[in-house]
Amino acid sequence: MVKLVQQSWWKFRTCFLRVSSSYSTETETLASLFLANKDEQCLNPLTSSPKNALYSRLLYLTRSKESVISVLDKWVTEQNPIKYEDLQIIVRQFRAYRRYNHALQIFEWIKKSKDFDISPRDFAVELDLVSKAHGLEAAETYFTSIPDDLRTYQVYGALLNCYADAKVLKKAEDTMQKLKELAYAGTVAYNVMMTLYAKLGYLEKLQSLKLEMEDKGIPGDVISYNILLNAYASVPDVTEMEKVLMKMEADPLLINWSPYTVVAKGYLKAGDIEKANESLKKCENRLKGKREKLGIDMLITLYTSMGKKDDVYRIWNKYNKKVKHHNSSYHCMIRGLEKLDDLDGAEKIFAEWETNRVHFDIRIPNLLISAYCKKGHMEKAISIIEQLEESGKHPNGSSWNRLALGYCVQNDMEKAVETMKKAILASKPGWKPHFHSLASCVKYLQSKGDTQGEEELKDLLRVRGLCSKEFERGLDKYIEIGNRKSEALNETDIEEIC
Numbered sequence: 356m357v358k359l360v361q362q363s364w365w366k367f368r369t370c371f372l373r374v375s376s377s378y379s380t381e382t383e384t385l386a387s388l389f390l391a392n393k394d395e396q397c398l399n400p401l402t403s404s405p406k407n408a409l410y411s412r413l414l415y416l417t418r419s420k421e422s423v424i425s426v427l428d429k430w431v432t433e434q435n436p437i438k439y440e441d442l443q444i445i446v447r448q449f450r451a452y453r454r455y456n457h458a459l460q461i462f463e464w465i466k467k468s469k470d471f472d473i474s475p476r477d478f479a480v481e482l483d484l485v486s487k488a489h490g491l492e493a494a495e496t497y498f499t500s501i502p503d504d505l506r507t508y509q510v511y512g513a514l515l516n517c518y519a520d521a522k523v524l525k526k527a528e529d530t531m532q533k534l535k536e537l538a539y540a541g542t543v544a545y546n547v548m549m550t551l552y553a554k555l556g557y558l559e560k561l562q563s564l565k566l567e568m569e570d571k572g573i574p575g576d577v578i579s580y581n582i583l584l585n586a587y588a589s590v591p592d593v594t595e596m597e598k599v600l601m602k603m604e605a606d607p608l609l610i611n612w613s614p615y616t617v618v619a620k621g622y623l624k625a626g627d628i629e630k631a632n633e634s635l636k637k638c639e640n641r642l643k644g645k646r647e648k649l650g651i652d653m654l655i656t657l658y659t660s661m662g663k664k665d666d667v668y669r670i671w672n673k674y675n676k677k678v679k680h681h682n683s684s685y686h687c688m689i690r691g692l693e694k695l696d697d698l699d700g701a702e703k704i705f706a707e708w709e710t711n712r713v714h715f716d717i718r719i720p721n722l723l724i725s726a727y728c729k730k731g732h733m734e735k736a737i738s739i740i741e742q743l744e745e746s747g748k749h750p751n752g753s754s755w756n757r758l759a760l761g762y763c764v765q766n767d768m769e770k771a772v773e774t775m776k777k778a779i780l781a782s783k784p785g786w787k788p789h790f791h792s793l794a795s796c797v798k799y800l801q802s803k804g805d806t807q808g809e810e811e812l813k814d815l816l817r818v819r820g821l822c823s824k825e826f827e828r829g830l831d832k833y834i835e836i837g838n839r840k841s842e843a844l845n846e847t848d849i850e851e852i853c
Contacts, residue, residue: 385516385543385547385578389512389513389516389543390480390483390513409430409437412426412430413426413457416457423460423461424464427461431468439465442465445461446458446461446462449461450480455488456488459481459484459485459488462477462480462484475507475510478509479512480513482497482498482501482513482517483513486520486521491518491521491523494517498514508537511534511537512534512539512543512547514530515530515531515547515548518551519547519550522554527548528548540573542568542576542579546578549561549565549582549583549586552564552586553582553585558587558592561582561583561586562595580599580602580609580614581613584600584603584614584617588618588621590624591621591622591624596618597618600614600618610641611641612638612642612643612646612650613653615635615637615638616650616657619638619657623657628661631657632663635654635658635666638650639654647678648680648681651671651678652687654670655667655670655671655687655688655691659690659691659694659695664697667688667691667695671704680711682708682716682719685704686716689701689708689723689726693725693726698726698727698730701722705719717743717748717751717753720739720743720754721751721754724736724739725757727739728757728758728764731765733758733761733765733767737758740754740758750777751782752778752782752783753778754778755777755778756778756789757789759775759777759778759789760791762774763792768795768799772800772812775788775792775796779816779819780815786821788816790833793830794830794833797809797812797813797830798834800812
C-alpha cells in the first residue's frame with residue numbers, strides 16, 4: 356500500500372516557485388504548490404524504467420481511441436510492475452499537457468484497482484482536474500463527495516484555485532474564509548486571492564490583503580511580490596510599483612532580471628521613457644542563468660516598443676556569441692525589426708536562422724511572408740513559399756492564409772480565392788482562417804454571382820470543421836459591416852495559431 360504524507364507547503368516551495376510576469380502563469384504555479392508532494396521531485400517522466408515504457412504507451416493515446424484504463428490493465432496483465440509514484444508523475448505530466456481526461460482516467464483506474472490508498476493530496480489533484488475537464492459545477496459536486504476528515508488544506512486550496520481560476524469572487528472569498536477558520540491560510544492561499552483581485556482590477560482589496568498578511572506575520576514570497584508588481588505596473592500606479600520593487604531589491608532571493616521588465620512596462624504606460632530605459636539597463640545587468648534567453652527576448656521586445664532600433668541590435672549582437680539563439684529569439688528579433696520598418700535587417704536575421712537553426716519552426720518564415728505582404732512585395736512572399744516547398748518543409752494553413760490576405764489587400768481576388776483554398780487544405784486542428792481574407796473571398800464570389808465557387812469554399816471549411824452555423828453568421832455579419840483593408844494586415848501580428 357502506498358500512503359502519501361501531507362506536507363507543509365514550505366517544504367516543497369523551492370521545486371515549484373517561478374517568477375512570472377503573467378497572472379495566468381502565477382495561477383498555474385499556485386495550483387502546483389497546493390497539489391505538490393514530497394515524493395514529486397520535479398522529475399522528468401522519461402528518466403526511469405519501466406515507467407519510461409508505460410509513459411510512452413500512454414503518450415500515444417493522443418493519436419488513438421484507446422483509453423488510459425485499458426493501457427494500464429494491459430500493463431498489469433503483462434506482469435509489469437507499477438508504482439504509485441510513477442502514476443503521480445504521469446498524472447502531473449498529463450495535467451501540464453492539458454490532457455485532463457486522461458489524467459482523470461488514471462485516478463479512475465487507481466480506485467478500481469484498490470491497490471493504493473487515496474490521500475488528501477490525491478483528492479486535491481483530482482478536484483483540480485475535474486474542474487478543468489468538466490467545469491466548476493462538476494468540481495463542486497466532487498468536493499462534496501470528499502469525506503470531511505480528508506478535506507485538508509490541499510483540498511480547500513484546490514477548491515480556492517478553482518474559484519479563482521473561474522473568477523467567481525464571492526465563492527473564492529468564502530473558501531478563503533474557511534481556510535482561515537481552519538488555520539490553513541498560508542502564503543499560497545493569500546497569493547491565490549491576490550492574483551484573483553489583480554485579475555479583476557480590485558487593487559484596494561489587493562492592498563488590504565497585503566496589509567493583512569503583514570499584520571498576521573504571513574511572509575510573502577517571490578510570487579507574492581510579482582503579483583503586486585504586475586498589478587501596480589498594469590494600472591500604472593508608479594508609487595506603489597516602486598515600493599514593491601524596493602522591497603524586492605532588499606532581498607537577493609526575491610530579485611532577478613524579470614521584475615525590471617515589469618517595471619519598465621509600468622513606466623512606459625506612465626509615459627516615463629527615461630525611467631523605463633533605466634529599468635531595462637538594470638535588467639540587462641542581471642541577465643544570467645537558465646532564463647537568460649527569455650530575458651534577451653524581453654529586452655528586444657521592449658526596446659522595439661520604444662522604437663530603439665540601435666538597442667535592439669546591441670542586445671542581439673552582445674549575446675550572439677555568448678548565448679545560442681533559439682527559434683523563439685529569431686522569431687522575436689525578426690518581428691521586432693519588421694515593426695521597426697527594417698525589412699533588410701529582418702531578411703538578414705532570417706538568413707542567419709536558416710544557417711544556424713537546429714529545429715525548423717514554420718512561424719519564422721511565416722513572419723517574413725507577412726512582412727512582405729504588408730509592403731506589397733508579393734513576389735518575395737511567394738518565393739518564401741516556394742523555398743519551403745522545394746526544401747520539403749511544407750507551408751501550413753497560416754502560410755497560405757497570410758499570402759491570401761496579401762492578395763486581398765492588393766485586390767487580386769482570383770489569386771486570393773485560390774490561395775485561401777490552399778490555406779484550408781493545409782490547415783491542422785485548431786487553425787482558423789483570417790476573417791478579413793475569408794470574408795473578402797466570399798464577398799468577391801458573391802459579387803460575381805459565383806454561387807458554386809462560394810459553396811465549394813464553404814464546403815472545404817465544413818469538411819475541416821471550420822464552418823459552424825455560428826461561424827457563418829459571424830462571417831455574414833463581417834461581410835455586411837464591410838472589410839477593413841487598412842487594418843487587416845496588422846491583425847496578423849497577433850495571430851498565434853500557425
